[in-house]
Amino acid sequence: MKNVAASNTPANQLHTADEDTIDLSQYWRIVLRRKWSIALVTLLFFVLGLFIAIKSTPIYQASAKIQADPVQPNATASDQYIMNSMVFLFYETQYEIIQSRKIAETVVDKLNLVERYRQEQAQLKLLGEETSLISELKNSIKGLLASDDEAQTEQVPMTDEQLRIMLAYGIQAMLSVEGGMQSQIINIAYQSDDPEEAAEVVNAIADAYIEFGLESRLGTLKDTAKWLGNQLDELKATLQASEDKLAAVRNSSGLMDSEQQARIANTQLSNLNTELVRAQTLLSQAQEMYSQVQKLDRSKGDYLSLGPVLQNQTIRDLVREESNQKRAVEELAERYGEKHPKLIAARSDYSGAVANINREVDKIVENIAKEYRLAQVQLENVKELTAKTKNELQSYQGSSFEITRLEREVENNRRVYESFLGRLMEADVSGDYDASNVRIIDRATVPVFPIKPRVSLIVAAALMAGLFFGVVLAFLREALGNVFRTPDQIEEQLQIPSLGITPLVKNTKTSVAPEKQYLADQRSTFAEAINTIRTGLLFSDIDNPPQTVLITSTVGSEGKTTLAINLAVAFSQLDKTLLIELDLRKPAIAKDLGFKNKKGLSDILGGAELNSDVLNQLEGAANLDVITCGTIPPNPMELLSSKRFAKLLDSLKTQYSHIVIDSPPTLPVSDAAVLSKLADCTVVAVKAEGTKINMAKETIARLRKVNANITGIVLTQASPQKMSYYGAHYYQEGYYGVDPKQA
Numbered sequence: 001m002k003n004v005a006a007s008n009t010p011a012n013q014l015h016t017a018d019e020d021t022i023d024l025s026q027y028w029r030i031v032l033r034r035k036w037s038i039a040l041v042t043l044l045f046f047v048l049g050l051f052i053a054i055k056s057t058p059i060y061q062a063s064a065k066i067q068a069d070p071v072q073p074n075a076t077a078s079d080q081y082i083m084n085s086m087v088f089l090f091y092e093t094q095y096e097i098i099q100s101r102k103i104a105e106t107v108v109d110k111l112n113l114v115e116r117y118r119q120e121q122a123q124l125k126l127l128g129e130e131t132s133l134i135s136e137l138k139n140s141i142k143g144l145l146a147s148d149d150e151a152q153t154e155q156v157p158m159t160d161e162q163l164r165i166m167l168a169y170g171i172q173a174m175l176s177v178e179g180g181m182q183s184q185i186i187n188i189a190y191q192s193d194d195p196e197e198a199a200e201v202v203n204a205i206a207d208a209y210i211e212f213g214l215e216s217r218l219g220t221l222k223d224t225a226k227w228l229g230n231q232l233d234e235l236k237a238t239l240q241a242s243e244d245k246l247a248a249v250r251n252s253s254g255l256m257d258s259e260q261q262a263r264i265a266n267t268q269l270s271n272l273n274t275e276l277v278r279a280q281t282l283l284s285q286a287q288e289m290y291s292q293v294q295k296l297d298r299s300k301g302d303y304l305s306l307g308p309v310l311q312n313q314t315i316r317d318l319v320r321e322e323s324n325q326k327r328a329v330e331e332l333a334e335r336y337g338e339k340h341p342k343l344i345a346a347r348s349d350y351s352g353a354v355a356n357i358n359r360e361v362d363k364i365v366e367n368i369a370k371e372y373r374l375a376q377v378q379l380e381n382v383k384e385l386t387a388k389t390k391n392e393l394q395s396y397q398g399s400s401f402e403i404t405r406l407e408r409e410v411e412n413n414r415r416v417y418e419s420f421l422g423r424l425m426e427a428d429v430s431g432d433y434d435a436s437n438v439r440i441i442d443r444a445t446v447p448v449f450p451i452k453p454r455v456s457l458i459v460a461a462a463l464m465a466g467l468f469f470g471v472v473l474a475f476l477r478e479a480l481g482n483v484f485r486t487p488d489q490i491e492e493q494l495q496i497p498s499l500g501i502t503p504l505v506k507n508t509k510t511s512v513a514p515e516k517q518y519l520a521d522q523r524s525t526f527a528e529a530i531n532t533i534r535t536g537l538l539f540s541d542i543d544n545p546p547q548t549v550l551i552t553s554t555v556g557s558e559g560k561t562t563l564a565i566n567l568a569v570a571f572s573q574l575d576k577t578l579l580i581e582l583d584l585r586k587p588a589i590a591k592d593l594g595f596k597n598k599k600g601l602s603d604i605l606g607g608a609e610l611n612s613d614v615l616n617q618l619e620g621a622a623n624l625d626v627i628t629c630g631t632i633p634p635n636p637m638e639l640l641s642s643k644r645f646a647k648l649l650d651s652l653k654t655q656y657s658h659i660v661i662d663s664p665p666t667l668p669v670s671d672a673a674v675l676s677k678l679a680d681c682t683v684v685a686v687k688a689e690g691t692k693i694n695m696a697k698e699t700i701a702r703l704r705k706v707n708a709n710i711t712g713i714v715l716t717q718a719s720p721q722k723m724s725y726y727g728a729h730y731y732q733e734g735y736y737g738v739d740p741k742q743a
Helices: 003-006 010-020 024-033 035-055 077-086 089-097 101-111 113-127 133-145 148-152 160-173 196-255 258-298 307-313 313-335 341-399 401-431 455-480 486-495 514-522 523-542 560-572 589-593 601-605 635-641 643-655 670-674 693-705 720-724
Strands: 060-068 175-179 183-191 438-442 500-505 548-555 577-581 614-618 623-626 660-661 681-687 710-718
Touching: 024 035, 024 455, 035 455, 060 089, 060 196, 077 523, 089 101, 089 175, 089 183, 089 196, 101 113, 101 160, 101 196, 101 401, 113 160, 113 183, 113 660, 160 175, 183 196, 196 401, 196 438, 258 341, 307 341, 313 341, 486 500, 486 693, 500 523, 500 560, 500 589, 514 523, 523 560, 523 681, 523 710, 548 560, 548 670, 548 693, 560 623, 560 660, 560 681, 560 710, 577 589, 589 614, 601 643, 635 643, 635 670, 643 660, 643 710, 670 693, 681 693, 693 710
Parallel strands: 500 710, 548 660, 548 681, 577 623, 577 660, 681 710
Antiparallel strands: 060 183, 060 438, 175 183, 614 623
């Protein structure tokens, strides 16, 4: 439960959050830390790139610009449409044609490269060297084309055809073609170490490409004309046979042209249909008028209301006259009596006018009835004639079916024949037209400056590659580094607190030895680092601070003795302190501190008394006594495991407030494991960038097996400047409150 609670503390949560955050400054510090290795790799790449650029053979490039129109100069409208819709395929095809072996072989023939090659070889045999581009192409391409058996056997002279193919492959290898996507321009480029040769080859390729296009088109036209001529003879015979057969059928049936006959019949039928519609219209009008007459007869109505009667001019005159007579009768009736002769005469005139109107109306009514009967007769006649014409047309169509089929066959044969005849004439005319759809815009000129090697580009690329690989190598070394570099790394890998560091002391003629750094200047950064370690030990158990402190390491030369001496001097500033050298196999304290006394711990355990002959005093540390190894014993392990040593250590605890023990390394011997059980706490010295992580883990595992109280780890010989690359908090220029110049 305590572990769970501890994992949920704010400090642990903050640590987890820091791990999840990408610290870019950490990567920058790695680069700064490995800056010299990065600079070295970059310099090596720079020198390599410069060497390649200087030693590379200059390569010249000549280029020509041509215009390729997808539409042929004499193409038809349909051909133009097809070519425009396939313009992208056209240019891709032209690229392949220009780079084909056919074009390359044509260039070899045009420039007589086979003969030039043989002459060059003859000259080289006299000179005893091969330096030309053609020779290099010969060696490289010949090696690619040759089989294993040919490579093993003695080379035989190559034939002209083999040389021709070999040189064509060489031209293909150095040729590049591009363009034609947004315009009709195609750029042809060729590279060679001979600038004149490059220009010659490019111009020859452009000419060969134009000639190839003309030959291909004219060859196609000739083949087309030949095929059309053969087909035309057969089509002419077929047309003649179909025409003869049609004439025979017409003569035997006595019929004229079926199309003309059908046209006449259709015209007659159309006219009859028009008359039929007109007769139906007239009948409808007459029937309507006749119906009005019959209706008036049944109702005894007045015929004067009929349209034809009202529109008749005679009826209008008679009605006008009848109206005048009627008005005259009315006037005379007012003036005279019924027997008056004038009134009688007027009445007689009026009756005559009415009779005249009735006679004219009866004539009009009779005409209406006659027109109705006539319209009926005319409609029947038109219907009979239309039916008769339809029957005749159907009868004709049945009898002229064979003629129509033969006429259609003749017409089809004539169209095919005329089409083939027109194509043949076009092919004959096109065959005489030698214009090309390809034109040379710019011919190649002899290049003045080489395009390869581009020294600046190669050097820049080498610098970039060197910088890249240098950084990659730096990160790789950092990731694969199996040593300790910072106190944080110690705590992360070993899960043990870090008590601090001992700064690296540069070994110069004027510098103080690392073992005497604390005595030389107690306000230096080194002394402050030792004080930090001392404070960490005292506060490791605030209620019961450790009295005996065991200093050990993984292997030798990790700075444990230096740590033990300086830590003992630091404890002596607080109270009476004893420094015991228990590294009985390779003692170094007496030599480092300049003690003349040869007696020490081994002599005490051998029976010598603990007096001034054994206790050494260090100048500048009044409260510090030092017991060195003394005579190197043959059996160190037995001495340290003896009860006498345990009693001696207990006796010393009563005399000193602090005891610092310099023990042997843990991995080579087991002395430290035995001594750790007698000490209150154990401190493991780990050399910065020296101690392997797996070795340190093994040291901790061995000490824990004997239940040693491992209080913490000290990173020795650490360079604060180097550690600053892993975090600015590791670097301190001087002791707080001290002028760096004085410090």
